[in-house]
Structure formats: C-alpha cells, structure tokens
Amino acid sequence: MYLYTAQAMREADQRAVAMGYPSLLLMEAAGKQAASRLLQRFEGRAVDVLCGKGNNGGDGLVAARWLAHWGHPVRVYAAEGQTGDAAVARQALLAHGLEIAPLSAWEPAPHSVVLDALFGTGLRGPLEGFYAALVEKVNQSGLPVVAVDLPSGLPHRPHIQADLTVALAGLKNEHLFYPHRAACGRIVLESIGMPPRALHNPHLPEVLCKTSMRPLLPARPGNAHKGLVGRVLVAGGYRSYTGAPSLAALGAYRTGAGLVTVAYPADCVVNPPLEAVRLPLLEWNHADLQAVRAEAVAVGMGAAAGGVRAALAALELGKPTVLDADALHKQVLSAYVKAGLPTVLTPHPGEASRLLEIPSEQIARAPLEAAQALAERYPGLVVVLKGGPTVLAWQPQEAPLSPPLLAVNSSGNPSMATGGMGDVLSGVVAALLAAGLSAWEAARLGVYLHGLAGDLASKPGLLAHEVAEALPSAMRQLQLGGVRDFWEPC
Numbered sequence: 001m002y003l004y005t006a007q008a009m010r011e012a013d014q015r016a017v018a019m020g021y022p023s024l025l026l027m028e029a030a031g032k033q034a035a036s037r038l039l040q041r042f043e044g045r046a047v048d049v050l051c052g053k054g055n056n057g058g059d060g061l062v063a064a065r066w067l068a069h070w071g072h073p074v075r076v077y078a079a080e081g082q083t084g085d086a087a088v089a090r091q092a093l094l095a096h097g098l099e100i101a102p103l104s105a106w107e108p109a110p111h112s113v114v115l116d117a118l119f120g121t122g123l124r125g126p127l128e129g130f131y132a133a134l135v136e137k138v139n140q141s142g143l144p145v146v147a148v149d150l151p152s153g154l155p156h157r158p159h160i161q162a163d164l165t166v167a168l169a170g171l172k173n174e175h176l177f178y179p180h181r182a183a184c185g186r187i188v189l190e191s192i193g194m195p196p197r198a199l200h201n202p203h204l205p206e207v208l209c210k211t212s213m214r215p216l217l218p219a220r221p222g223n224a225h226k227g228l229v230g231r232v233l234v235a236g237g238y239r240s241y242t243g244a245p246s247l248a249a250l251g252a253y254r255t256g257a258g259l260v261t262v263a264y265p266a267d268c269v270v271n272p273p274l275e276a277v278r279l280p281l282l283e284w285n286h287a288d289l290q291a292v293r294a295e296a297v298a299v300g301m302g303a304a305a306g307g308v309r310a311a312l313a314a315l316e317l318g319k320p321t322v323l324d325a326d327a328l329h330k331q332v333l334s335a336y337v338k339a340g341l342p343t344v345l346t347p348h349p350g351e352a353s354r355l356l357e358i359p360s361e362q363i364a365r366a367p368l369e370a371a372q373a374l375a376e377r378y379p380g381l382v383v384v385l386k387g388g389p390t391v392l393a394w395q396p397q398e399a400p401l402s403p404p405l406l407a408v409n410s411s412g413n414p415s416m417a418t419g420g421m422g423d424v425l426s427g428v429v430a431a432l433l434a435a436g437l438s439a440w441e442a443a444r445l446g447v448y449l450h451g452l453a454g455d456l457a458s459k460p461g462l463l464a465h466e467v468a469e470a471l472p473s474a475m476r477q478l479q480l481g482g483v484r485d486f487w488e489p490c
C-alpha cells in the first residue's frame, strides 16, 4: 500500500481510465460508500450535503442520491458549473426528483450531519472569501461532519474539521501526517473499486501495514535454540542514563532474541533484564566486544561522549548494527557507509537536525524529505526518523541513481512520546537483524511492531518498558491476523 500525493492519485485515476475502467464507476462507488459510512456512524440524523463543482462535489451528489434512495432525509447544496462525471452525477440526482439549493442558502439545522464534498485533492491554494466563510460556518455550527476524501481546505487554512473522513482509493499525505491528520477525525479508507494495477506505483512511499509486515515476521524453527534465533549485543550506558541499554536489551528479548549481552562502562550501574549477560568495560574497545557472540549490535543508547568510541569499536565486529542517540555522529555514519554493513540509524528530529544542519522545525514540517536527505547523504544506511508517524528512507548503495525507498509507519500513538521509547526500538530492530532480516526489512518491521505494541499498551502515562512487554502480543496478533489497520472500519 502506498501513500499518495494529489498528483499521484490523479495519475492512478488516469491509468485506470487508460486501462478501460470508467471514471464514472469510481465516482459512483465513492459517493455510495461515503453515504453508507456516514449512515453507519450517524444513523437517524438528517444529512446536509455540501458540494463543490469538481469531482469531490460529484461524489457528494452521488452520496446524496443514495441517501435519498435509502429513505434518509437529505438536503443538497451545490455550486453551479459541474462538468464531466460530476455533471452526470448532478443529472442523476435531479432524475431522482431531488432539489439542489445554492451553497449560499445553507444554514445549520439542529441534529443534522454535514457531508463535506466541497473540495478534495483538486484544491489549489487556500480557500478565501465565500468558501473560507462557509468552511468557518460549518466548523462553528458544532454539527458532526463527514468529509469526502479530505476535509475541504486541507492542506491549507481554513479547513473543515471533520469527525470522520472517508478516504477514497488510497491514503494521502494529509491522512497520515500531523497537523492535517487531526482535521480528519476518524479515517476510513474505501477502495472504490480502483483497479490495483492503476494504484501500483513503487516510486511512492510505502505505508507500513499488517498485510505487508506480517510476511516479514521471522519464523522460529522447531529445533530452535538460543544460538540459532539471533543473539544481540547492546553497547551503551553512561552515568546519567543507565536505563537506555537495559530497555534496548528488553526490547531485543521481547522481540525474540535468543541471547542479549549488554556492554557498558564499568563505572556505571546498569540493571539489564535478569536474562541478559553483563559486560562491564573499562573502555570501549573492539577486542572486548569481539568476545561476545552476537549476530547484531545496537549501539549508542545513553552512551554520552562514549557513543562515538562505542560505535567505532562495534564497527570492527562487522555485524549488522543499529546506531542510536549518542552514536549518531557524522564521523560514525561515514565510517559505516564505507564499511557497507547492514546498518539502521534511528534519529529523532533533534538528532536529524544536528546531522542535516537544518532546524528541527523544518524536519517536523517535512519528515519524509528529511529522511530522504539523510538516506542520500549516507547511502546504504537505513534511516528511521522517529516521530508521529515515524518515516523511513534507504538509498541502496548498489542503485545510487535511483530515488531512495521511502516508507511511513501507520502504527503507534502519542502516548508513546516518552523517554526510553527509542531505546526499546533499537533493541527491537537489532533482534530482527540478528534473526536474519535485511536492514530494510528489520527497520520496517521493527518500527511497525514497536508502534503496534504501543497501540496495544496505549494509556495515559505509558512507559517504555510497558511497550516492550506488549511486543510478544503484538507479534502474536500480527501472526494470527488479529490486527486492524487504523483506516479499517470497526
């Protein structure tokens, strides 16, 4: 599943038509499915349908026809001047004997629900004048709003604040990235019958979802023993923050690592899980680390100034590695690029800002672009830019001229914004690397499972170790098919 821009969705639409699929069928399905989702949520309320003159308005006209046909009280307000499919939708509505009032005549009616079909992906620039005032009037009415495809006005201001958004054919940027996602309310994705071949576009970012993540879960062989399912070396810790490597160790164990060894400076008190092997070190050196039997390494968690030394010592082990926090320095990343090892780096926006030398606000505004920039700067390293949502980018070294692969996570929630959460993630990804997944697979599955565990454990005051404890359930539910993507209807 991909994440679409308005332009990419228009191209999918054009491909469907070029394949011989009539666009009118898409509009018919869009309107009918929007109507049926509205009824599912707001049964018993009269519906006011507000339609623009483009195809989003056409969807609204179809929805109004079906609502009336199913016997629901509906009032239709529409702009003049529809063309193409939207004009056909208008004629079909009139043929059912419905009346269309001008948008300027709309007044909020008590106990009604508004179907917002003013503007969708065709909006160019912010709404002004009459439409800006109409959007404000809808928002101030306090009525529930169901948006067709996108809350009208997005990605600009003003825009509709919806309770439910029926996304059509595919998820768009606004459905996943804040602050726009907050304007959508609950999101339900409807396929509207779009031919899958028309939607296929590997140049777009992948949306990590249960269908694509489940096949990546490592199988545990019947004759498994702890040396066979992946051993992890965690290297981190410093006086001020000793919890970091312990949480990474817990994350690794709870993701199925067979054995976890925690290496840390001898002058710091680290309390890893009882099941972990402790390796206190007088200094970060490769010879001591070499003695540890591990298939993957997670380095940098809470290591302070020792992070660079720890990461450079770990590099000599020649193992797949996760670099986090204090290991995220330019000299370390350049050395790992040169080594060509499977490597995953997991910066938060502050660390990405330091690496890219751009303000963190810019990263928050355009996280995919920031992850892409990091991936291009450090070819071969998989970039996991943590946030809500976490995004990933990877420029394979063997294909330097192709655009980087991009992905956006769909699991996780704001209760995960607490200390130690990233340390757990490092351990999760390291365990998956140790189990034999490639860096791109381990990073994508690790981020997805970590978010899923956060969703299962979600509550106010959620702690990082509680997310680690929820990882086994997350994996089991993903394996058994018990996971629901956020855009699936309840």
Ligand SMILES: NC(=O)C1=CN([C@@H]2O[C@H](COP(=O)(O)OP(=O)(O)OC[C@H]3O[C@@H](n4cnc5c(N)ncnc54)[C@H](OP(=O)(O)O)[C@@H]3O)[C@@H](O)[C@H]2O)[C@@H](O)CC1
Binding pocket: 009, 010, 012, 013, 026, 027, 030, 052, 053, 054, 055, 056, 057, 058, 059, 118, 119, 120, 121, 122, 123, 124, 125, 126, 127, 128, 131, 148, 149, 150, 168, 169
């Ligand atoms: N995915 C799919 O394949 C399918 C997509 N479908 C649906 O089509 C929708 C996209 O439809 P779309 O392209 O017709 O654009 P839409 O959002 O209706 O807006 C265009 C109108 O807005 C106007 N306008 C623009 N900017 C403006 C501004 N700043 N201020 C004021 N006005 C402005 C512009 O006016 P114009 O410039 O032409 O005068 C034009 O009238 C999509 O979201 C989905 O709902 C389904 O039907 C089925 C298949």
Ligand SMILES: [K+]
Binding pocket: 056, 116, 117, 118, 119, 120, 147, 148, 149, 150, 151, 152
């Ligand atoms: K809309």
